[in-house]
Amino acid sequence: MVEKMPNDFEFRKLLLDVANKMSEDAKKEFVFLLGDDIPRRKQDDPLVEIFQILINVGRISETDCSYLVQILQAIRLTELAYVVARFENRN
Numbered sequence: 001m002v003e004k005m006p007n008d009f010e011f012r013k014l015l016l017d018v019a020n021k022m023s024e025d026a027k028k029e030f031v032f033l034l035g036d037d038i039p040r041r042k043q044d045d046p047l048v049e050i051f052q053i054l055i056n057v058g059r060i061s062e063t064d065c066s067y068l069v070q071i072l073q074a075i076r077l078t079e080l081a082y083v084v085a086r087f088e089n090r091n
Contacts, residue, residue: 011062014087019047029075
């Protein structure tokens, strides 16, 4: 019998997939658009750490990814935005 993974695992897997599919230029644009949501000293951190900060401050969650979708659309990563929106809608 296969146990269902917790949503938190699936959400973090999604974020890891997003981070891995973003080019370095896209990552820079992404962090730039986050503005004050990420402390300046953290803006050069790996994207997974930036996602963790966004989770900690309540900007993204497994049930509300709208902020992430909005930023991905703004940097023209519509396919990734669509994948994230589908994840959010299934929860």
